Amino acid sequence: MDSASVGRAVARALDGTVRAVEELDGGMVGGVRQVALADGRTVVAKTGETPLTVEARMLRHLGERGLPVPSVLYASDALLVLEFVAGDGAHDGPLDAGVQRDVARHLAALHDRSADRYGFPFDTLSGAYHQPNPWTDSWVEFFREHRLDHVARAARDEGSLPDELYRRVSSLCADLDDLLPHDPGASLLHGDVWANNLVVDDGAVAAFLDPACSYGHAEVGLAYCEFVGFDGPFFDAYERVRGIDDGFRDVRVDVYALYPALEHVRYFGADEYGAEVDGRLAALGY
Incomplete structure (x- = not known):
């Protein structure tokens, strides 16, 4: 139009x-x-x-x-x-420490909003792609079937994800029972928090844009923020409010960051983001 x-x-x-x-x-x-x-x-x-x-x-x-x-x-x-929400303009580079802390404050409060099961009242979109959200009792089942396997299979079928990487993702999916908590609580997730999806005004977040919502483990939101470049100020501020389990930093950040990494492969191809998927899998021993 x-x-x-x-x-x-x-x-x-x-x-x-x-x-x-x-x-x-x-x-x-x-x-x-x-x-x-x-x-x-x-x-x-x-x-x-x-x-x-x-x-x-x-x-x-x-x-x-x-x-x-x-x-x-x-x-x-x-x-x-x-x-229209007024802001300072586009943020092409890293967000400054004060903005990261403000994002952390908002996300910590959002993650306190919860549901009894994992999923969402309706299927959503992650960018242009369908994001299935059937209400599911098991977190491991939800993340395996409706996140990792869903996007990996789609990327492979579309020719974006090489078979070798798909096999490694599938091997990890088979072991998720040993890598993820079974019932970590279902927090409300924005799903796509990065600089271009924020309106920042005078050092604070005026609005969050372009969500890809679901209810899931709060650490999924943290891993996405790590994937897009949030660092110490964000994580320090979030930890002061909600705490961050050691297992996130040791293992789960790489498991959960595979989802946006695979989405990026689907969007942009393995030449650009295949190394990100490979690195996350290698860090986990796959």
């Missing part, structure tokens, strides 16, 4: 007059535009081929549980209109 079409769609959705439409960065899956309305409002409009009602439902779920996210103003499968 081009900018003129987006402007017309937003005008219809919000029953207003559009003054200007500006393309924004961040549309890896679809298009993202800032839209100025004649009544003074500024909103963000997202378009894409994936059903945007899924993102809207995830944002509402997170917002109702205290995480700062943009308000959903309108949602259909083809158009999502969000509150």
Whole structure:
């Protein structure tokens, strides 16, 4: 959808007059535009081929549980209109220590929100890809079948993951009963916290964007943050609030970080991210 079409769609959705439409960065899956309305409002409009009602439902779920996210103003499968949240601009490099500590504070509070089982009320999306979330009593079963094996099999079938790496992932999956806790508690996970999915304003997080929600072991969220480059300030701040078990640093960070590593292989190919998968597996002895 081009900018003129987006402007017309937003005008219809919000029953207003559009003054200007500006393309924004961040549309890896679809298009993202800032839209100025004649009544003074500024909103963000997202378009894409994936059903945007899924993102809207995830944002509402997170917002109702205290995480700062943009308000959903309108949602259909083809158009999502969000509150515009002002920030300092794009963050291409590492986040500074103060922002990392603020992210840790928010995620620690989010991880205190829990469910009785692992999964989510509905299947979600991780970027463009389907993320299955059937309610499951066993954490090991959920992470094996609906995370590692799901994404590894898809990446192999699409030709992104070499057979040798797939066999090693499968061997690890067979041993997850010995590597993961069976019932660690089901925490609410944002699922995709990295610099470009944060709106930062004056050194604090104003909004979290583009979730890939589920209820699972809180350490999955920590491993994702480690995978994308969060370091000492984040982990120190999180540990002060919720604690971090030694087994996470010794073993589970590599198990859980395999999921985003495999997703990146699926998106970008093994030439770019195969070494990341290989390294995590090797660290675990596979």
